Amino acid sequence: MSKLRRSFTPEDRYSIVQEAIRDGHADTCRKYNLSPSLLRKWRLKYLSKGKEGLKDSYARVDPQLRVLEEENDRLKRIVAKQALELEIKSELLKKTTIQPRRN
Known part of the structure; x- marks a missing residue:
């Protein structure tokens, strides 16, 4: 049952x-x-x-709104990760000097 x-x-x-x-x-x-x-x-x-x-004491959240909020959070994490990668790459480029090749 x-x-x-x-x-x-x-x-x-x-x-x-x-x-x-x-x-x-x-x-x-x-x-x-x-x-x-x-x-x-x-x-x-x-x-x-x-x-x-x-009446219900809690506010009901629309399922479509919840899906959109989750997608928004996921996209924010992706943008933050890309920004961090760009910052690290630019710092590495500042620190390394380009050496001419010797034959």
Whole structure:
């Protein structure tokens, strides 16, 4: 049996909390297969902050934005590596003197 992580929208959470207040905590937990501690946490957030408290507390990052940021970081590393190579080569050219060839 595989466990699938469920996600509830803030509207779903609100309706479940309202149902728990109206019909009872234990019945609602059984109906939606929720742990009592999770429902209690949702109810406390709702009572303290209202509907806004049931929204996700973390900002979701767009997957396309994440891909672009990773590509940007990779390109910055490439440019930094090339700049370092150019600096080293120019330092080496300053230090070495060109000797004429002797036959």
